[in-house]
Structures are given as structure tokens and as C-alpha cells.
Amino acid sequence: MTNQKGGVGKTTVAINLAGALNDRGHDVLFVDLDPQGNATEGLGLLETYDAQPPTLLDALVEPSAVSLADLVHSHPEMDVVPSNVDMNAAESTLSQEPDGETRLDTLLSAIEADYDVIVVDCPPYLGMVTDNALVATENLVVPALAEPTSKRSLELLFDYVGALELDHDVEIDPLALVANRIETTREADHMLEWFEEALPDVPLYRIRKRVALQRAFADGTSVFAREEETDMQTVFLEMADMIEAAFELKEVPA
Numbered sequence: 001m002t003n004q005k006g007g008v009g010k011t012t013v014a015i016n017l018a019g020a021l022n023d024r025g026h027d028v029l030f031v032d033l034d035p036q037g038n039a040t041e042g043l044g045l046l047e048t049y050d051a052q053p054p055t056l057l058d059a060l061v062e063p064s065a066v067s068l069a070d071l072v073h074s075h076p077e078m079d080v081v082p083s084n085v086d087m088n089a090a091e092s093t094l095s096q097e098p099d100g101e102t103r104l105d106t107l108l109s110a111i112e113a114d115y116d117v118i119v120v121d122c123p124p125y126l127g128m129v130t131d132n133a134l135v136a137t138e139n140l141v142v143p144a145l146a147e148p149t150s151k152r153s154l155e156l157l158f159d160y161v162g163a164l165e166l167d168h169d170v171e172i173d174p175l176a177l178v179a180n181r182i183e184t185t186r187e188a189d190h191m192l193e194w195f196e197e198a199l200p201d202v203p204l205y206r207i208r209k210r211v212a213l214q215r216a217f218a219d220g221t222s223v224f225a226r227e228e229e230t231d232m233q234t235v236f237l238e239m240a241d242m243i244e245a246a247f248e249l250k251e252v253p254a
């Protein structure tokens, strides 16, 4: 879940897509790579944010010494590797390490067989931490607000991803664009058209502004674990269907 622009809904979409995939019966691992630890809080694990070492940073610095399995916390809907306050040093620490962009890839390779899907929430900037997520997953979902500033942020993001692909000899697939926090305005309608025209091959999902999403965050779950229903569940389930199809997660009858 990547967009270097802040506050566009990366964490909200990440938690609720993970919740939808769990609702569909998949085993999900959620990795909160953002030093802000918003997803850690939104999954009810805020107390782990100040946990003593070993933390996610230690694992990224020394994948041979600390496994992600050592850091996993269970949540009713998914397994979670929480962020930690010391992830604030991740950018500077990893930039001094050889192959600092490939540490998450090494860590996930060791445990990916235990899960159907791994969702990684990125911080709102491009650099070593986001590179780790993109190189490890080779996929991206881009939440963006339906407003004009999103044009430039998407152009910058896709240029950046293109350069990263060349540097690391990987193909990073844009799985989805998520227009988030949509309100009914002409500006939003215009931007939704722009999204469709700018990225015609990438499916566009439309998430409206809903207080139920904020209440679920405050409760430490996705909207799928709560009694209060929201019409946006359908959209997250459609995204889960797309993930199932893209990665052939459904068992094909013999």
C-alpha cells in the first residue's frame, strides 16, 4: 500500500482490504512498515509500539538474527508485525547497509509459505523503507484522494517505481488504484475520470467518505469485524476478489 502523499488512506485501505481477505477465508499477514505506527494502533496493538528489542528494525538490519515470526502478534482477523518507535531510524540505518532495500524480501521469503496474502503498509515518503516493501512484494496498491494534487503524486510515484524496477531488475505490478474518501463534488467526478484515463489498465476502486471506517480504526479492527455495516464493505470485497484472481488464491477444482 503505497503513496508518498500523506493522509490519502493507505492505512485505512490496507486494514480493510486485509479484513476483506480474512472474511473470504484467507490467512493474512499484515506488516506495518510505517514508523508512525498508525496501522499498529488501528489494529489495536499500540502497546507493542514501545516494545523492547528485538523489533522490526532489528529484523530489517539483521534478517539472519531476527525472524518476522518472532515479531508476529495475533489479531482476531490477521497476524500482524507491528511497527515500533525505533523504525524512525530505519531510513538512515538501512541506507548505510549493503542491499538495504532487500531486507524485507529476505524476511518475508522465510515465512511467506504460512500465509495466503501479505499486506504491507508504507510510510508517506519514498526511500529505503518504501523500497523494501516494493521490492519484496513486487506489487502495489495506490490509494489516492480524488483531488487535483493527486495527479502529480501519481506521476512521481510511477516514475520512482520505474527507476526501482530497473535498479533491482524486478517488475512491480500496479494492482489497483483506490480513489479514497470520495465526496460528491464536480472536482471529485473530474478526478475519477482522470484516474481512469491516466491508468486505463489498472482497476479503479471507489471508496467514499464513511465514518464507519474511522470507528473501525478506533475499535482496532477492520469494518468486517464489527456489527455496524457500511456499503464500502462491498468495495473491499471486490478488491479481495481481484487479489484472489491475480494470485490464483481460490482452489481450482480438479
Ligand SMILES: Nc1ncnc2c1ncn2[C@@H]1O[C@H](COP(=O)(O)OP(=O)(O)OP(=O)(O)O)[C@@H](O)[C@H]1O
Residues within 6 Å of the ligand: 005, 006, 007, 008, 009, 010, 011, 012, 013, 034, 036, 038, 122, 123, 124, 180, 181, 182, 207, 208, 209, 210, 211, 213, 214, 217
Ligand atoms: N474513506 C474514508 N472515510 C472517512 N475517513 C477516512 C477515509 N479514509 C481515510 N480516512 C481518515 O483519513 C485520515 C487519513 O487516513 P489514513 O491514515 O488511512 O491515511 P494514510 O495515507 O495511511 O496516512 P499517512 O500518510 O499518514 O500514513 C484518517 O483519520 C482516516 O480515518
Ligand SMILES: [Mg+2]
Residues within 6 Å of the ligand: 010, 011, 012, 034, 038, 039, 121, 122
Ligand atoms: Mg498510514
